[in-house]
Amino acid sequence: MSVAVLAGDPYDEALIAQVHPRDWVNPTPAPWYNLVVLGAGTAGLVAAGGAAQLGARVALVEEDLMGGDCLNVGCVPSKALIHSARAAWALREAEAAGILVDRSAWRVEGRAVFERLRRLRASIAPHDSARRFADWGVDVFLGRGRFTGPDRLEVNGATLRFRRAVLATGAGPRPFEVPGADRVEILTNHTVFALTELPPRLVIVGGGPIGCELAQAFARLGSKVTLVGRGPRLLSRDDPEAADLVAAALRRDGVALRLGSRIERIESPNGLTKRLTIRHEHGDQTETIDAEAILAAVGRAPRVEGIGLEAAGVAFDPVRGAIVDDYLRTTNRAIFAAGDVASPDKFTHAAEAQARLVIRNALFAPWGLGMGRASRLVIPHCTYTDPEVAQVGLTEGEAIARGFKLRVLVHEFAEVDRSVVEDETAGFVKLIAAARGDRILGATIVGRHAGELVGTVTLALTKGLGLATLSRLIVPYPTRSDALRQAAGVAEQAFLFSPGVHRWTRRWLSWVRG
Ligand SMILES: Cc1cc2nc3c(=O)[nH]c(=O)nc-3n(C[C@H](O)[C@H](O)[C@H](O)COP(=O)(O)OP(=O)(O)OC[C@H]3O[C@@H](n4cnc5c(N)ncnc54)[C@H](O)[C@@H]3O)c2cc1C
Numbered sequence: 001m002s003v004a005v006l007a008g009d010p011y012d013e014a015l016i017a018q019v020h021p022r023d024w025v026n027p028t029p030a031p032w033y034n035l036v037v038l039g040a041g042t043a044g045l046v047a048a049g050g051a052a053q054l055g056a057r058v059a060l061v062e063e064d065l066m067g068g069d070c071l072n073v074g075c076v077p078s079k080a081l082i083h084s085a086r087a088a089w090a091l092r093e094a095e096a097a098g099i100l101v102d103r104s105a106w107r108v109e110g111r112a113v114f115e116r117l118r119r120l121r122a123s124i125a126p127h128d129s130a131r132r133f134a135d136w137g138v139d140v141f142l143g144r145g146r147f148t149g150p151d152r153l154e155v156n157g158a159t160l161r162f163r164r165a166v167l168a169t170g171a172g173p174r175p176f177e178v179p180g181a182d183r184v185e186i187l188t189n190h191t192v193f194a195l196t197e198l199p200p201r202l203v204i205v206g207g208g209p210i211g212c213e214l215a216q217a218f219a220r221l222g223s224k225v226t227l228v229g230r231g232p233r234l235l236s237r238d239d240p241e242a243a244d245l246v247a248a249a250l251r252r253d254g255v256a257l258r259l260g261s262r263i264e265r266i267e268s269p270n271g272l273t274k275r276l277t278i279r280h281e282h283g284d285q286t287e288t289i290d291a292e293a294i295l296a297a298v299g300r301a302p303r304v305e306g307i308g309l310e311a312a313g314v315a316f317d318p319v320r321g322a323i324v325d326d327y328l329r330t331t332n333r334a335i336f337a338a339g340d341v342a343s344p345d346k347f348t349h350a351a352e353a354q355a356r357l358v359i360r361n362a363l364f365a366p367w368g369l370g371m372g373r374a375s376r377l378v379i380p381h382c383t384y385t386d387p388e389v390a391q392v393g394l395t396e397g398e399a400i401a402r403g404f405k406l407r408v409l410v411h412e413f414a415e416v417d418r419s420v421v422e423d424e425t426a427g428f429v430k431l432i433a434a435a436r437g438d439r440i441l442g443a444t445i446v447g448r449h450a451g452e453l454v455g456t457v458t459l460a461l462t463k464g465l466g467l468a469t470l471s472r473l474i475v476p477y478p479t480r481s482d483a484l485r486q487a488a489g490v491a492e493q494a495f496l497f498s499p500g501v502h503r504w505t506r507r508w509l510s511w512v513r514g
């Protein structure tokens with residue numbers, strides 16, 4: 001990411017004025033800091049802001065745009081794009097709801113869609129602004145930071161000495177290594193939101209969350225999208241049935257899926273059109289796909305190189321990132337790490353939760369007493385395709401792999417009145433529970449608002465609430481939350497209507513009847 005990859009319109013100028021003011025003057029460093037934070041994405045901002053508000057002397061170092069990926073080139077712009085795509089989709093589907101729309105009377109204005117995205121991004125930027133953090137007492141340094149020893153870091157020639165530090169440098173797009181990719185302009189999440197028009201044809205490489213969300217969004221907005229995936233299915237981290245529903249939805253929206261495919265080469269025969277040659281894993285034939293744009297969404301690489309981790313005594317691995325223990329301490333006990341740079345869960349809410357834990361462990365656990373464990377955090381995730389796919393705890397496959405004996409309790413949204421009346425019946429709630437007892441191990445939710453619904457199960461897992469509690473939850477009618485109660489209730493119903501219990505209830509009722 002760089003200020004240079006923004007589109008350069010007034011909204012981007014407004015964004016920069018907040019998160020990388022051009023006239024910013026770095027403060028004079030204090031002799032010592034309680035906490036120096038490297039990177040001002042979600043993890044860094046939460047760690048710095050929280051610590052400063054608790055009274056710590058804090059320095060925050062950012063080389064690019066404060067807010068990091070989430071604000072600038074991740075969650076915020078992608079969800080803004082998804083909103084526009086959904087509006088276009090709703091118009092196409094309006095007829096099914098009895099509303100006749102003249103198809104020739106509306107069209108997607110790509111320029112306006114991207115402008116809206118940048119306007120909303122700029123409107124959120126004050127939350128992450130340099131001024132806001134400075135007002136909280138944080139010394140904000142704009143510039144590239146680099147550790148120069150186990151207790152010091154350098155930025156623009158100034159040395160910041162620390163008792164504790166937080167490494168929060170995040171992750172960037174993983175290099176896209178296929179023949180020819182270095183000679184053709186390839187979009188990544190750093191550049192795709194700087195577009196000003198919709199590409200008529202777009203190839204997206206990668207079937208993870210970024211690939212799926214953006215493939216559907218661009219297709220709904222009118223681009224002819226092909227998604228090329230290496231694996232046999234989409235969303236390889238998630239439940240396979242959930243991934244199948246997403247694949248069906250993408251196909252329905254016009255996305256051509258080429259899964260299990262290997263890219264042989266990329267070229268640009270006339271300098272404008274880009275051409276991919278792919279080969280299916282199980283076939284001899286190659287296929288060529290032409291497009292105006294190619295987006296690589298092939299995973300994330302933690303930012304660990306060139307930042308002096310060797311000098312600081314912080315061990316790292318190019319794939320896993322900084323190596324941390326369960327208290328999020330690196331191999332230098334004074335340096336902690338939070339967010340994408342050290343976590344397999346590369347999500348904003350995970351970065352935020354880890355940063356909160358780091359404040360506690362780094363600043364309020366003298367001699368290591370009272371430190372909290374990262375493994376105790378219950379971290380859900382959700383992919384914002386339509387239908388959404390939300391997950392918390394173990395998937396069915398993960399629970400089996402760990403040797404659990406399971407009960408899998410499923411309730412389909414086709415059985416939920418609210419989903420039926422809104423014509424959105426695709427999806428299900430799947431609760432993964434231990435075969436005996438009440439314990440919930442995880443949940444997969446596929447459907448509209450799955451990301452909201454998963455919060456209830458996350459609370460149950462966090463507080464150790466079981467199936468019985470969930471099945472007695474009273475939810476407003478008609479809502480999709482009923483699916484959760486119904487799925488949990490399957491176990492209770494099976495007990496209540498089991499032959500033994502049924503025999504007993506009949507006898508009792510016959511006796512009281514007289
Ligand atoms: C397209 C896309 C969509 C996403 N959608 C979602 C979503 O819907 N929900 C969700 O939960 N997550 C989503 N994510 C993931 C989310 O954006 C990340 O998990 C989150 O931003 C991680 O925050 P972080 O603070 O760890 O790192 P980052 O946000 O990457 O911040 C790290 C910061 O450190 C700075 N930095 C690095 N090195 C240095 C240095 N040497 N000196 C100074 N500064 C440095 C960087 O410039 C950057 O600003 C999405 C990601 C992408 C790419």
Ligand SMILES: NC(=O)c1ccc[n+]([C@@H]2O[C@H](COP(=O)([O-])OP(=O)(O)OC[C@H]3O[C@@H](n4cnc5c(N)ncnc54)[C@H](O)[C@@H]3O)[C@@H](O)[C@H]2O)c1
Pocket residue numbers: 177178205206207208209210211213228229230231235236261262263297298299300345346347381382383384
């Ligand atoms: N809604 C969300 O929470 C959300 C949305 C977007 C991104 N994110 C975060 O960002 C991370 C990165 O997302 P992502 O989708 O880039 O990564 P990913 O690692 O989840 O998926 C990348 C996919 O690309 C495939 N791939 C890699 N090289 C390929 C090649 N040469 N040809 C074809 N396919 C190839 C991989 O097999 C994999 O399926 C996510 O894992 C998630 O943590 C979260």
